[in-house]
Amino acid sequence: MKGLVVGGALVVAWAGFVVHNFADLAGQTLLSPETLYPSLGYVAIAALWVARARRTGGWVALGWGGLQLVGGAIISVLPLSFLPFGPEQTVRHYLFHVLYGVAQVPLLVVAWRATRRTGE
Numbered sequence: 001m002k003g004l005v006v007g008g009a010l011v012v013a014w015a016g017f018v019v020h021n022f023a024d025l026a027g028q029t030l031l032s033p034e035t036l037y038p039s040l041g042y043v044a045i046a047a048l049w050v051a052r053a054r055r056t057g058g059w060v061a062l063g064w065g066g067l068q069l070v071g072g073a074i075i076s077v078l079p080l081s082f083l084p085f086g087p088e089q090t091v092r093h094y095l096f097h098v099l100y101g102v103a104q105v106p107l108l109v110v111a112w113r114a115t116r117r118t119g120e
Helices: 002-024 033-050 054-076 091-116
Strands: none
Touching: 002 033, 002 054, 002 091, 033 054, 054 091
């Protein structure tokens, strides 16, 4: 059952990321670098879990989910002048970032619990 919870949290987090990319970035596919490379982070977390490195996987997932949650808000939402792009400042854009962020929460919860377990 625990594997299903982790798997579900990973799928929800990854799906939030992909939906955001497809909605906000023109011409995205699953093989586009902006989608493919970050997707490998979710695959790495799943691999750690399958390899039974659950505590390590929990820490990696906590870092990755936190990066996605906070980094996505800072880098993509705020109109910072030093960034090489200017994200559109629309309600639609912000709503997709809310979806993206909320989708990371189950992964963060599962990851936090995995880091608190002993003997795994």
